[in-house]
Amino acid sequence: MTAPSEQRQGYRPGSLEILAVGLVVLIVGQRWLVGLFDDPALQTGATIFVSIVVQALPFLVLGVVLSGAIAAFVPASFWKKALPKNPVLAVPVAGAAGAVLPGCECASVPVANGLMSRGVAPAAALAFLLSAPAINPIVLASTFVAFPGEPMMVVARFIASLATAVIMGWLWLRFGKAKWLRIGPRDHLVGANPWHTFRLTATHDFLHAGGFLVIGGLFAAALNVLVPQQWLSAVADQPILSVLVLAGLAVLLSICSEADAFVAASLTEFSLTAKLAFLVVGPMVDLKLISLQAGTFSTKFATRFAPTTFVLAVIFSLLVGWWLLT
Amino acid sequence: MRRDVQAIVLILVGGAILRITIGDTYLNYVKEVMKPWLLLSGGALVVLGVLALIDSLRKGRAADDEETPHDGPHEHAGAQGHDGAHEDDDGHGHGHGGPRAAWLLLLPVLAIFLIAPPALGAYAAARDVANSAPPQAAKAPPLPPGDPAQVTVAEYVGRAVWDDGLTLEGRTVEMTGFVTPDPEGGWWITRMAVACCAADAIASKVKVLNTPDLPADTWVTMTGRWVPGGGTKNDTAIPLIEVIDLVEVPQPKNPYE
Numbered sequence: 001m002t003a004p005s006e007q008r009q010g011y012r013p014g015s016l017e018i019l020a021v022g023l024v025v026l027i028v029g030q031r032w033l034v035g036l037f038d039d040p041a042l043q044t045g046a047t048i049f050v051s052i053v054v055q056a057l058p059f060l061v062l063g064v065v066l067s068g069a070i071a072a073f074v075p076a077s078f079w080k081k082a083l084p085k086n087p088v089l090a091v092p093v094a095g096a097a098g099a100v101l102p103g104c105e106c107a108s109v110p111v112a113n114g115l116m117s118r119g120v121a122p123a124a125a126l127a128f129l130l131s132a133p134a135i136n137p138i139v140l141a142s143t144f145v146a147f148p149g150e151p152m153m154v155v156a157r158f159i160a161s162l163a164t165a166v167i168m169g170w171l172w173l174r175f176g177k178a179k180w181l182r183i184g185p186r187d188h189l190v191g192a193n194p195w196h197t198f199r200l201t202a203t204h205d206f207l208h209a210g211g212f213l214v215i216g217g218l219f220a221a222a223l224n225v226l227v228p229q230q231w232l233s234a235v236a237d238q239p240i241l242s243v244l245v246l247a248g249l250a251v252l253l254s255i256c257s258e259a260d261a262f263v264a265a266s267l268t269e270f271s272l273t274a275k276l277a278f279l280v281v282g283p284m285v286d287l288k289l290i291s292l293q294a295g296t297f298s299t300k301f302a303t304r305f306a307p308t309t310f311v312l313a314v315i316f317s318l319l320v321g322w323w324l325l326t
Numbered sequence: 327m328r329r330d331v332q333a334i335v336l337i338l339v340g341g342a343i344l345r346i347t348i349g350d351t352y353l354n355y356v357k358e359v360m361k362p363w364l365l366l367s368g369g370a371l372v373v374l375g376v377l378a379l380i381d382s383l384r385k386g387r388a389a390d391d392e393e394t395p396h397d398g399p400h401e402h403a404g405a406q407g408h409d410g411a412h413e414d415d416d417g418h419g420h421g422h423g424g425p426r427a428a429w430l431l432l433l434p435v436l437a438i439f440l441i442a443p444p445a446l447g448a449y450a451a452a453r454d455v456a457n458s459a460p461p462q463a464a465k466a467p468p469l470p471p472g473d474p475a476q477v478t479v480a481e482y483v484g485r486a487v488w489d490d491g492l493t494l495e496g497r498t499v500e501m502t503g504f505v506t507p508d509p510e511g512g513w514w515i516t517r518m519a520v521a522c523c524a525a526d527a528i529a530s531k532v533k534v535l536n537t538p539d540l541p542a543d544t545w546v547t548m549t550g551r552w553v554p555g556g557g558t559k560n561d562t563a564i565p566l567i568e569v570i571d572l573v574e575v576p577q578p579k580n581p582y583e
Binding site for chain 1: 327328330331332334335336339343346352354355356360363364366367368370371374377378426427428429430431433434436437438439440441442443444445446447448449450453454455521522523524525526528
């Protein structure tokens, strides 16, 4: 965890030179390079990839701007005052607070970490960690936009995600052990003044979440172009299997919650309940989050927390999907 | 990733978004309502990037003054840092300089400038097994007045397949779409319908009778008459149309329905 001083890190040649050379090659060779990509399958995949990224980007930018503003302009003491003293009550309050505080899941791990280091009960911070990326207004708005004509999808996503988050918080109260958590600082994102902190946080969160959005977009495009539609239809026709497959896909794809509704909507073969499982599991359990949690809290924590959350999220998706979406 | 490289990545991503939005290319990917949001977010990224670049240039100059005697060894250490193995990692996938995943953000920029992905066409349409989405209303309203009546390809499919062509009988219709070759000979006039972005596009296809073959992805505006056949009440049925007149046209500004 000991990093060299900022100046030294900032002074290594390497990435900037690679980027510069790469850009020159591209500009000089563009005419020739474009010819290489003249294949309908590749072009179709590229269209789908770019469209997912372009559609999700404004939501992502809005999310990181708001999470940066919260990190920079809301004082730490606010959280302690806002939450009930009794942790059993603090869990649902913190879970519901996720509904008004935007931030995608890459941001929520550090935010939850910050809340714990500011004295918030871990169970409440964890409920917030799970609910905030799933049910905040930006995510719900993007879900509404991605599923025109299916407004119940928004309601179902809200209920199933909040229920999973609150139950996980209570489970932590009952079974969680403090030694599984290692609470660390996020001080490399604190700037000279609030405005500077805002910029650092927004930039960091955008670059991080944007990278994982790109991975998600690539997978979705590959799925669209490489996997024969007959296979997808065959899986999609099995009610339980299709839910499990999309829940598992959400874990693998690790798409930012501000963008995942657009990927879910592109899986046109699947039932709404299966897509709901994708949307409930994705913001709570995925490869990138597991690695973030292991890095922030500890591996012991991540190996217990993530699988339990997955099981609960699938159960609630099935229940709520059966209740609201059929 | 270094702070100055992060700044350049932000500027490139923001710039690419602004470029496709101002040039109307964005309509190949998303709906028109996204335009102001794309302009805002692209602009915000460019601003964040420029500010970060100014930061790191300033810091670089300050560090220069302080650290001149140590420049040699640092240069040396950096020369091996290219493969990433030497990057400091704070346990969540990136060093304090910034997330390594951020390199991936260059991929959409490259795709936009190098591949310049076109609107979804015949290749995507041919992959779609289902034809259009079933219409919301059980019974279609009468066709709009006009001779020929303007319809979308999806609307034609809906009326022909799900309403037995009742509302099309005896009318001349005009629609615009592109050519998708039918593997069994002839071609379909096709249009993709987009609910949110191109990733969820669904093709609508109508089999065009008595015309010579055209190359895939040629855009045409045609007038024609409905003829029975092709199947009904089935989401893979492809209805038929008999051509009266057909002209090649450029791709419409918005390629989707």
